[in-house]
Amino acid sequence: MTANGVIQIALYLVVLLALVKPLGSYMAKVYEGKPFWSSRVLGPVERLIYRLFGIQADEEMSWKTYAVAALAFKFAFFFLLYLILRLQGILPLNPQGFAGVSPDLAFNTAVSFITNTNWQSYGGESTMSYLTQMMGLSVQNFVSAAQGMAVLVALIRGFSRRSAETIGNFWVDLTRSTLYILLPLSIIMAVMFVSQGVVQNFKPYKNIPLLQTFTYDTPKLDADGKAVIAADNKPITEPAKVLEQTLPLGPAASQIAIKQLGTNGGGFFNVNSAHPFENPTPFSNFLEMLAILLIPASLCYTFGRMIGDRKQGWALLAVMLIIFIPFLILSYSSEQTGNPLLTTAGVDQAASYFQPGGNMEGKEMRFGIANSALWATATTAASNGSVNSMHDSFSPLGGLAPMVLMQLGEVVFGGVGSGLYGMLAFAIVAVFVSGLMVGRTPEYLGKKIEAFEMKMVALVILVPAACVLLGTAVASVTAAGVSGVPNPGPHGFSEILYAFSSAGNNNGSAFGGLSANTPFYNILLGIAMLFGRFWVMVPILAIAGSLASKKYVTPSAGTLPTHTPLFVLFLASIIIIVGALTFFPGLALGPIAEHLMLYK
Amino acid sequence: MMKIIRPALVSMIVFTVLTGIIYPLAVTGIAQLIFPGQANGSIIMKDGKVVGSSLIGQPFDDPKYFWGRLSATAPFPYNSASSSGSNLAQTNPALVEQAKGRIEALRNADAEAPASVPADLATASGSGLDPHISRAAAAYQIQRVAKNRGMEESKVSALVAAYTEGRQFGILGEPRVNVLRLNLALDDPQ
Numbered sequence: 001m002t003a004n005g006v007i008q009i010a011l012y013l014v015v016l017l018a019l020v021k022p023l024g025s026y027m028a029k030v031y032e033g034k035p036f037w038s039s040r041v042l043g044p045v046e047r048l049i050y051r052l053f054g055i056q057a058d059e060e061m062s063w064k065t066y067a068v069a070a071l072a073f074k075f076a077f078f079f080l081l082y083l084i085l086r087l088q089g090i091l092p093l094n095p096q097g098f099a100g101v102s103p104d105l106a107f108n109t110a111v112s113f114i115t116n117t118n119w120q121s122y123g124g125e126s127t128m129s130y131l132t133q134m135m136g137l138s139v140q141n142f143v144s145a146a147q148g149m150a151v152l153v154a155l156i157r158g159f160s161r162r163s164a165e166t167i168g169n170f171w172v173d174l175t176r177s178t179l180y181i182l183l184p185l186s187i188i189m190a191v192m193f194v195s196q197g198v199v200q201n202f203k204p205y206k207n208i209p210l211l212q213t214f215t216y217d218t219p220k221l222d223a224d225g226k227a228v229i230a231a232d233n234k235p236i237t238e239p240a241k242v243l244e245q246t247l248p249l250g251p252a253a254s255q256i257a258i259k260q261l262g263t264n265g266g267g268f269f270n271v272n273s274a275h276p277f278e279n280p281t282p283f284s285n286f287l288e289m290l291a292i293l294l295i296p297a298s299l300c301y302t303f304g305r306m307i308g309d310r311k312q313g314w315a316l317l318a319v320m321l322i323i324f325i326p327f328l329i330l331s332y333s334s335e336q337t338g339n340p341l342l343t344t345a346g347v348d349q350a351a352s353y354f355q356p357g358g359n360m361e362g363k364e365m366r367f368g369i370a371n372s373a374l375w376a377t378a379t380t381a382a383s384n385g386s387v388n389s390m391h392d393s394f395s396p397l398g399g400l401a402p403m404v405l406m407q408l409g410e411v412v413f414g415g416v417g418s419g420l421y422g423m424l425a426f427a428i429v430a431v432f433v434s435g436l437m438v439g440r441t442p443e444y445l446g447k448k449i450e451a452f453e454m455k456m457v458a459l460v461i462l463v464p465a466a467c468v469l470l471g472t473a474v475a476s477v478t479a480a481g482v483s484g485v486p487n488p489g490p491h492g493f494s495e496i497l498y499a500f501s502s503a504g505n506n507n508g509s510a511f512g513g514l515s516a517n518t519p520f521y522n523i524l525l526g527i528a529m530l531f532g533r534f535w536v537m538v539p540i541l542a543i544a545g546s547l548a549s550k551k552y553v554t555p556s557a558g559t560l561p562t563h564t565p566l567f568v569l570f571l572a573s574i575i576i577i578v579g580a581l582t583f584f585p586g587l588a589l590g591p592i593a594e595h596l597m598l599y600k
Numbered sequence: 601m602m603k604i605i606r607p608a609l610v611s612m613i614v615f616t617v618l619t620g621i622i623y624p625l626a627v628t629g630i631a632q633l634i635f636p637g638q639a640n641g642s643i644i645m646k647d648g649k650v651v652g653s654s655l656i657g658q659p660f661d662d663p664k665y666f667w668g669r670l671s672a673t674a675p676f677p678y679n680s681a682s683s684s685g686s687n688l689a690q691t692n693p694a695l696v697e698q699a700k701g702r703i704e705a706l707r708n709a710d711a712e713a714p715a716s717v718p719a720d721l722a723t724a725s726g727s728g729l730d731p732h733i734s735r736a737a738a739a740y741q742i743q744r745v746a747k748n749r750g751m752e753e754s755k756v757s758a759l760v761a762a763y764t765e766g767r768q769f770g771i772l773g774e775p776r777v778n779v780l781r782l783n784l785a786l787d788d789p790q
Contacts (some may be wrong), residue, residue: 008771049614053607065604072608080612126682135620142619143611171607178615183623190627191634197655200631200639205681208643208650211783212660216676246681247641247653254627258619271683274726276655277641282773338719339690345699347723348716354736356774361695361723362685365669365732368774372726389726390685393695491689513687594691 001329001336002351005370009328012286012374016293020317023294024301030180031153031173031306033057038180049175060166063545066154067538069170070147074114074534077143081110084136094129095204101127108522113140115533116148116415118259118266118385118508119525121517125248125269130202137266138255142186145262145295146177148417151537151544152299153306155421158544159445160307162552167544181295182262189257189291196287197280200253207244215239252278260291263415265385265508273375273388274364285367285388289375292384296413299420307445311563316423322572323412324381324405331401332373335359335394340598359398362390373398380405383415385508392487392495392511396595400587402509403498408579409464410505418506418533421540425460427562428453428543429578430571434560444562446552453546456539463535465582467504467528472497472586480520486513489597494590501583503528644781646788652780656680657731660783663709664748666733666741666760668779669720670702673728686724699723710744732776735764749786759785 029036039046050057061069084091085106089099101109105121112119118141122128128137150173157167194200217237219227227235252268256278259266273279273288297317304313336358338349351357356368363372372389379386380402391399405412411422428442428449435442435449442449475481475496485492495511502509503525510516516525553559561567631639642654652658657668659678671677672686688695699722706713706721718736738760746753763782766775 004767004771011771052610052614054610055603055607069604069607072604073611076608076612080616123682123684134624135616138624139616139620143615171611174611178619183619186623187627187630191630194627194631194635194639197638197642199641200628202628203640206641206643206650208652210658211652211780211787212658212662212665214659214661214676218675240676242659242676245652245656245658245678247656248681249641251624251628253631253639254624257627269683271685271727274685275683276657276727276729276731280638280642280655282768286772339695341690341696342699342719342722345696345722346703346716347699347719348736349719352736354739355718355720355734357719359690359723360719361688361690362726363723364726364730365720365734365776366730366773371773387726390687392687392689393685395690486687487689487692489689489691491691494689511687512685513689594689598691 001333002356002370005332005336005368008370009332009374012289016290016297019294020298020301023298024313025305027181027298027302028305030176031302038184042179046175046179050171053171055169055171057169057172059169061169062165063154063167063541066167066170067541070151070537070541071534073170073174074147077140078110078114081113081136081140082106084132085109088129088132091129091131093131093202096129098127098129104519104522105517108526111526111529112508113137113264113266114144115506115529116144116262116264116383116418117503117506117529117533118264119503119510119529120266120508121522123270124267130250133255133268134251138258141255141258141262141264141266142178142182143174145182145258145264145416146174148415149177149181149299150174150417151540152417152421155424155540155544156303156306158547159447161548163550164548167541167548182258185261186254186257189261189287190253192287193253193256193284196284197277198253198256198284199249199277200251201249202251203249205249206247208247209244210242213241213243215241248277256288257291259386260288260384261295263292263296263382263384263419265379267386272386274390279388282366282371285371285375288386289378292378292382292386293413295416296382296419299417303420309445309563312445315563315568316420316427318568319423319572319575320381320412322568323408323575324377327381327401327405328374328377331377331398332370334398335373336369337395339395359393359395362393364389376402377405379509380507382413383410383419383505383507385502387509390512391498391509392513396591396598399494399511400591403494403501403591404579404583404587406501406505406507407468407583408575409461410507411575415506418536422460422536425457425540426575427571428457429461430567430574431560431562433574434570440558443553443559446555447547447550448553453543456543459539460536461578464504464532467532468500469582469586471500471504471524471528474524475500475521478520480518484515484518484521486515490590490593494594497586497590499525500528504532506532644784646784651784654778654781655731656729658780660779661705663744665783665786666738666745666779667721668733669730670698670722670724671728672724678729680729683727683729685726685728710747713744714740731778731780733779735775735777738764738777745786756786
């Protein structure tokens, strides 16, 4: 690790933490529904939307109605997005003339974007029209994020209300999240990204002459477009001359802003934020990284304020940092160490005044090692899944850190809304376990935790883990699964494990070498994403409903305080233990085995 | 039931219009008004002609030019229509072969080049389009470029220094040299 790298990371954390309180208290105002400055400006739009919906803003829902509304809403959007993807060939704003997307890829992509995963089996600049990107994918970035925030707010109401039947109105929470939080932040971010060089236009791709033209060997094709095979069974090649480069363009900045802020992560271009048009400078990189954790971190403060005890929010944020920082250090130091095999081959990987050194395979020069490792851990701690370097080429332990952060259930920051509601589920487990230790009925934030809550929490924790392990098992033993694996040895297994860890926990990043655009992976990963999102969301709403209906229990001398350093450490340990028990065998077969091979 | 279905369907239209049409159009309007150069691809013009983008790297293997990072795009390197990294694992023998191939090419182009090659010059970038190399990677090539162009090394060094960007605001990112802009300047000393 270099001094400058550590300074850049420290600066990032300081700026992030400085924004938690202002943004967190702003969001609390948005959800409390009292008049505030931005509702005075956008209030008429908000009221118009409710009139179109045919709803009353103060009409509240039971948890079941809330869940049905949330699911119906996603169901409708799934069909719209699927149709746009299938029909993009005949829809406008398609200057490159891309054809409609295949059924299995359209299913995978539609599921991926409605579940806030943004797993991408396709390359953006070679598959998706401008219309699909902005009216299909970008829209999902907003509404799937807003849905996660709405469900979190419903759960918070479950804690803060006493003997109540309802947990809020889904349409109102959804609209407020989008209108007052996501849209204004996205506009600010998008314009700042453009200032750094992120493209934003509707022009067709631009051809540019190369300064030095060159030729390369391409397989010779016969009249039917098949490769011509020589007598020795090798394809015959012929030289092809390359005179120019085709620059992809499009409305990228507007999509990138929300894909970072909404923990979506679906890139406009194939290599996501490693692409110079998606992330052109170190400053754009700083802002994009900030946008990854900004809302998930700030929601901790929003939570504390809405339940009337800010210390509880800070305690949860502390748990997140306690888990995040060690994994960040592991990834950074491991990447800075470089690759011993390349050192033997004559590559200088030592950091110096003149070069960042380290493992530069799959990394961009402008970001170097520190910013690549920081991004990789932030994007997987949050369920963002965008990348600014290729995780597949990370060192075994450098890649283990992002994998574990996903496997912990996306609760360390996690998705906007979904991360904190997952963390609250773990907090319920922690008070339950400590209640067992001292033989008292557990309570959290003044609510008794009973059998129903524990059953739902078990679903929240076990369903994504089951998706990861079952999916990995199926893919590892079937020909269709194994045939997509490009790298030999334990790393090949890591690629499969990473894919299902990402899909089951709605992250969306990948060990990108895996050929996932096959019906097998598109469908299996699609199912993992659906289960991982909605089989968590619905039990959370059930908990919200159950808690809201309970009386408030006044804390007594025997109540476990949940804002102390002791509880923070205890909760962090619970998260790590549950994750380690579930995934250590898998990790031992993948990244740990690969590490031992490399340093034997 | 209608209490769920109507808002579900209407919200689909409302949010598509608001976040899928109005929002990107508004951002495009602002972008084209304030930052037209950046919003359209940071194009470099020379004598009224387009010669490249300052953000997108181009392939070089001529000894008289500085070479950039390796590129794993298909079917040829620096194919900007299809960005891609190599996705090679550290333990994959193909990664070592790739590095050895680059080291050999550098040595063939300049027998006097140092034995140890800077990391970024022997590895593929994440995007396959990385426009930059490290200062070490530029320094490694100064002697070869000067020899092949019949220029004094000090003049080449001066150009390298002119096209070196420091850390942004003195802190962020890594110091780096823009390969295309440096090569354009080599061809056109003014």
